[in-house]
Amino acid sequence: MTSTPSGKxxxxxxxxxxxxxxxxxxxxxxxxxxxxxxxxxLLHNFGGYRTLLPxxxxxxxxxxxxxxxxxxxxxxxxxxxxxxxxxxxxxxRKVPSLSARVLAAVLECFGERGLLGLxxxxxxxxxxxxxxxxxxxxxxxxxxxxxxxxxIPLMILVHKGLFYIYGRYYSWGRRLAGVDYAKVYGKxxxxxxxxxxxxxxxxxxxxCALKMYRGKDRIDEEDSxxxxxxGNKCQLCLETIPTTTTPCGHLFCWNCLxxxxxxxxxxxxxxxxxxxxxxxHLMNL
Numbered sequence: 001m002t003s004t005p006s007g008k009x010x011x012x013x014x015x016x017x018x019x020x021x022x023x024x025x026x027x028x029x030x031x032x033x034x035x036x037x038x039x040x041x042l043l044h045n046f047g048g049y050r051t052l053l054p055x056x057x058x059x060x061x062x063x064x065x066x067x068x069x070x071x072x073x074x075x076x077x078x079x080x081x082x083x084x085x086x087x088x089x090x091x092x093r094k095v096p097s098l099s100a101r102v103l104a105a106v107l108e109c110f111g112e113r114g115l116l117g118l119x120x121x122x123x124x125x126x127x128x129x130x131x132x133x134x135x136x137x138x139x140x141x142x143x144x145x146x147x148x149x150x151x152i153p154l155m156i157l158v159h160k161g162l163f164y165i166y167g168r169y170y171s172w173g174r175r176l177a178g179v180d181y182a183k184v185y186g187k188x189x190x191x192x193x194x195x196x197x198x199x200x201x202x203x204x205x206x207x208c209a210l211k212m213y214r215g216k217d218r219i220d221e222e223d224s225x226x227x228x229x230x231g232n233k234c235q236l237c238l239e240t241i242p243t244t245t246t247p248c249g250h251l252f253c254w255n256c257l258x259x260x261x262x263x264x265x266x267x268x269x270x271x272x273x274x275x276x277x278x279x280x281h282l283m284n285l
Contacts, residue, residue, distance in 0.1 A: 013093050016085040016181035018167035018197045019189040024181075025170060027079030032063050033273060059273065060109045067105040072098070084186030087179050100177045107173025113271055115152055119145050146238055153236070157263060158208050164201025167194070207259070236260065236268055245280050248272040254281055 016024075036059055070077040074095070076086055087104075089096050096104075126133060126141045133141070159172055169175035214237075234242045234253040242251035250269040252260075260268050261276045 013088065013090065014183045015090055015168070016083070016183045017189060017194055018164055019194060020083040020085050020183065021163075021167065021170050021181050022197070024077070024079035024083045024085055027082050028066070028077050029059075031078050032059050032066055035066065036062050060271070063109055064105065071101045071105060074098070080181075084184060085181045086184050088182035089178055090180045090182065091178070096177070096179045100179055104171075104174045104177035104179040107176060108171050111171070111173050112152060112156055116149060119149050119152075150236070150238060153260075153268070154208055154211060157204060160263065161201045161204030161208065164197045164204060167197075204263070211259075243282050245282060246272070246274050247278050248274070 039062065067077070069075075071087065080086060087096055087101060088094070089100070123142065123145045125131065126138055126145070131138070156172065159169075159175075163170055168180060170181075174180070234240050234256050235250070236252055236256035240253040242253055244254045244257050245251050246257070246267045246269075248267050248270055250267055252268065257268070257279060258276075261274060261279070265274055265276065266272065267274050
């Protein structure tokens with residue numbers, strides 16, 4: 001792997017394109033998934049599967065380990081080496097500092113999941129029997145938390161749409177850490193690929209706008225209709241009864257889960273890798 005010391009100036013700096021950044025991340029994710037499968041096979045052979053299962057239900061531990069030995073040491077990841085790009089701060093024309101690279105990796109792995117987990121803990125605290133909050137405050141805070149849990153995935157999807165259009169900052173974590181990508185060697189993709197991704201970005205933003213419009217209509221309907229048990233609703237739209245299950249056992253409505261898996265192959269709840277063809281539509285609910 002090509003090593004680039006932190007703080008070194010980059011001459012002839014050119015920003016990487018959307019296609020190069022996207023392909024780099026896809027390559028890294030493929031490698032991490034393959035590494036996880038080999039690790040699971042190894043645990044099966046040595047009988048340690050059940051003991052370590054809670055730690056390997058997601059790709060996050062291996063992903064952090066992988067980025068620790070690549071980005072953390074100032075090296076390119078396999079995906080970056082494959083596409084000829086490096087992490088860079090385009091404003092200062094330098095390789096990002098170690099702290100910026102670590103922050104970007106941690107936020108990319110735990111950012112969305114951490115926010116949703118924090119909201120879940122806050123909701124439990126608000127609903128706790130020993131809470132001294134007034135009933136009006138409990139209702140208001142529950143409503144606010146539910147809307148935030150719905151808005152966070154939408155905001156991340158909007159950010160991804162903007163990335164497809166403008167080609168900067170693959171994730172919120174990299175934007176907050178100021179970690180961009182620069183092209184240093186190799187051929188660039190054709191202009192047709194970049195224009196195709198821009199169209200995908202516009203379609204993604206249109207999809208988000210439609211979801212927000214439907215969400216506004218749903219809120220208006222809820223204000224004028226009797227409340228249903230929240231536990232019987234889809235955890236994404238909080239509107240319909242869930243009719244579809246993932247292999248890891250979490251329930252959502254068919255349309256929401258299908259839309260989600262078209263943008264990322266993970267369970268919206270636990271982030272377990274999900275193959276779209278393996279979701280099951282339950283007919284007897």
